[in-house]
Amino acid sequence: MDDSNPLHWSFDYNHGAQNPDFAQILIKLLDEPEVKSAADSVSVDTEDFKKHVYQILPNFWRGYKRRDNQEGVLSIGTVIVERQKRNDDIWNYNVQYQNTTSGEDLRFQFHCQNECYRPLYGSWRVDAQNSCNDRYSTLKWDGRLTSDAEILICINGTEITAGTANNSLPLTCNWALFDVIPALAERLKELGDNVDIALLDDLEQLRPKNKLGFLDSVHSPIPLDGYYLYGTGVLPSYWWVDANGNIIIVSSTFETLVLKEKMGDTS
Amino acid sequence: MNKRPNILFINTDQHSWDALSAYGNPYLHTPNIDLLHRNGTSFKKSYCTDPVCAAARSSWATGLYTSETGVPFNGGQLHTKIPDIGQILRAGGYRVFHCGKWHVPGRNVRESFEVLYYGGHDIGAGGAAYYDSASTHAVADFLMNYDGNEPFYLQIGYVDPHDVCEYLHNHEEKRIPNPVEQGILTEDELPPLPENFDYDERETVLHRVCRRVDDALIHARILKAVRDWDELQWRYFRWNYYRFIEKVDAEIGRVLSMLRQTSFYDNTLILFSADHGEACGSHQMFQKFSLYEENVRVPFIMACLGENVSVKKDQFDETHFVSGVDVFPTICDYAGIDPPEDVQGVSLRPLAEGEDVAWQEYAYIESNYWGRAIVTDQYKYVTEYKPKTVEDFVPPGPDSEQLGLAQLFDKHNDPWETENLVNAPEYQEIIKTCRERLFAQESQLNRQQIIHRSPKRIISNWRKRLREHWEHGKIK
Numbered sequence: 212m213d214d215s216n217p218l219h220w221s222f223d224y225n226h227g228a229q230n231p232d233f234a235q236i237l238i239k240l241l242d243e244p245e246v247k248s249a250a251d252s253v254s255v256d257t258e259d260f261k262k263h264v265y266q267i268l269p270n271f272w273r274g275y276k277r278r279d280n281q282e283g284v285l286s287i288g289t290v291i292v293e294r295q296k297r298n299d300d301i302w303n304y305n306v307q308y309q310n311t312t313s314g315e316d317l318r319f320q321f322h323c324q325n326e327c328y329r330p331l332y333g334s335w336r337v338d339a340q341n342s343c344n345d346r347y348s349t350l351k352w353d354g355r356l357t358s359d360a361e362i363l364i365c366i367n368g369t370e371i372t373a374g375t376a377n378n379s380l381p382l383t384c385n386w387a388l389f390d391v392i393p394a395l396a397e398r399l400k401e402l403g404d405n406v407d408i409a410l411l412d413d414l415e416q417l418r419p420k421n422k423l424g425f426l427d428s429v430h431s432p433i434p435l436d437g438y439y440l441y442g443t444g445v446l447p448s449y450w451w452v453d454a455n456g457n458i459i460i461v462s463s464t465f466e467t468l469v470l471k472e473k474m475g476d477t478s
Numbered sequence: 479m480n481k482r483p484n485i486l487f488i489n490t491d492q493h494s495w496d497a498l499s500a501y502g503n504p505y506l507h508t509p510n511i512d513l514l515h516r517n518g519t520s521f522k523k524s525y526c527t528d529p530v531c532a533a534a535r536s537s538w539a540t541g542l543y544t545s546e547t548g549v550p551f552n553g554g555q556l557h558t559k560i561p562d563i564g565q566i567l568r569a570g571g572y573r574v575f576h577c578g579k580w581h582v583p584g585r586n587v588r589e590s591f592e593v594l595y596y597g598g599h600d601i602g603a604g605g606a607a608y609y610d611s612a613s614t615h616a617v618a619d620f621l622m623n624y625d626g627n628e629p630f631y632l633q634i635g636y637v638d639p640h641d642v643c644e645y646l647h648n649h650e651e652k653r654i655p656n657p658v659e660q661g662i663l664t665e666d667e668l669p670p671l672p673e674n675f676d677y678d679e680r681e682t683v684l685h686r687v688c689r690r691v692d693d694a695l696i697h698a699r700i701l702k703a704v705r706d707w708d709e710l711q712w713r714y715f716r717w718n719y720y721r722f723i724e725k726v727d728a729e730i731g732r733v734l735s736m737l738r739q740t741s742f743y744d745n746t747l748i749l750f751s752a753d754h755g756e757a758c759g760s761h762q763m764f765q766k767f768s769l770y771e772e773n774v775r776v777p778f779i780m781a782c783l784g785e786n787v788s789v790k791k792d793q794f795d796e797t798h799f800v801s802g803v804d805v806f807p808t809i810c811d812y813a814g815i816d817p818p819e820d821v822q823g824v825s826l827r828p829l830a831e832g833e834d835v836a837w838q839e840y841a842y843i844e845s846n847y848w849g850r851a852i853v854t855d856q857y858k859y860v861t862e863y864k865p866k867t868v869e870d871f872v873p874p875g876p877d878s879e880q881l882g883l884a885q886l887f888d889k890h891n892d893p894w895e896t897e898n899l900v901n902a903p904e905y906q907e908i909i910k911t912c913r914e915r916l917f918a919q920e921s922q923l924n925r926q927q928i929i930h931r932s933p934k935r936i937i938s939n940w941r942k943r944l945r946e947h948w949e950h951g952k953i954k
Contacts, residue, residue, distance in 0.1 A: 223652055444728050466607065
């Protein structure tokens, strides 16, 4: 057991037969000017447009490397989380999740109210493409929340239910957690609260009850506060936030998202 | 309209029999697999053919035991002359589709099936986090668009809860605090240690060399890590395993929701099973490979969401032994196609229809090339063959001279398999009967020589280590 590694256990995957070296690549990514400048940007509360770009690093490299892997390249894909606040105080989200190991390219379009829990608002749409040369090449689905909190998904004209949300808990999309967690950070860390939240995972799968709470702080490789997400049907994930409310690292069982660059309104 | 049913075979990976809320497990919530349980016949005495992925899957694909298929462990190669279920059903007029995990080395899934989805990087052993959701998308696309004239057979191989393997690998070189220590979960939220956490160390040599000794043949690094675990870490491992199952249950729920909205739902037979189980702390073990119940007993459900497939609903069969070799002939039976003559399994259709039929009184299981088990209503007999002096690469048996150590458990009085009765004088007749059954079963098998270099190398390496223990008495 190697305790000399400076990385927190929740995103330390520099073990086994990892080659390229996960830890070194992650540390190098965090040292990029784009990541440093994100930490220098103004507070999240004042921004009306934000775009964070993340690299997807596989936690377990052997067996999951992409087909066209280049020597020394660990990344297996990209996540782009873009959101813009409309005049009517609604946030429009455009998220792209592109993973060369799964072969899927997912585009999520959804809307949230301008509250710290980012409750889902109106309808949403997902475009999925598969680049694997199999029979499945594309899939689109639309979704909406009825007045009875039932989640309806429509695929190719056929409507199916994805469950009924609990009205007592705020319901948001997992991709809005990039704003929810920074917004709740003070409450979770300073006050030591845990909060319950319902998630519509990838805008298709209801995770009715999840718990968000403060995990830990680290000072190396850069100062970050960590938050956990636990729940029924959910594998734990860990979200690491810098002092200015940018999610820098998200680590779950199989992959770690690391901020590559941030763009947005810094006025 | 097709009279022959569509057939949907949904399988999970590393899913123990008792890890379903339908069977009374209070530590997880599986509403969707439970729905299948209510809409069909599920079996209590359901056993895999071999408690490891590729081996068990080679049995699903062929209806043969793993000493016959050429895949008696991960890394084997399916013998080329053995037909698979895709080839047989296609020849019988079905459109045959595959989606997700296949893991039958030696057989190109794309040649036997039309593939809906098989990953950007072909799906190997694990990676549910990458593949399972995409598999569901592929199935959604298929169900919403299939307009073929032929009935379809679709097998969906979900990877979870196999990702628990990576949960374990994650502990190999770092200490992860337990969640109570971190303040994330309370002790009350964690499942308890299993009843058989403490175990009888009088195990077979194969079992010990593979999984117990410091330089174990399988996952020695994980073994080293878990030896440092406290009770809460073992319990947290179990907590995580159940979350992986809930995750895959939700995927299955989406498939069932979609199926229900199609015209197929009333005429689709649904089979649900798993390739093998997960030790999950029982006998202080993790993962698979052993012949204990947690590893070898798996869910097996035959269901229909509608009324047009002959399957008795809400029937819980606690009597009959069923096996992974039965999947192939069962599918053939419903499809109205004769299976190949040398298939070992039998169709479960009579049981699913509630018929009273004569049935085999035991299950036969193989493991790690040399391991064997016979399970009867009351007893489980586990044994092993010693490595041959000159290895001919033909899976061993039946051979009383070559039998090694054994374990006998009285399942009625010791359902957790905690006391090995093999040396107790009063059980010698039971052991004799079990051995006779073992040899009778093995004499019916068409064990074929392993011919590929890679699996032969695995056998040679393992054999060398096992012989060291037998010849030099490293294990008494």
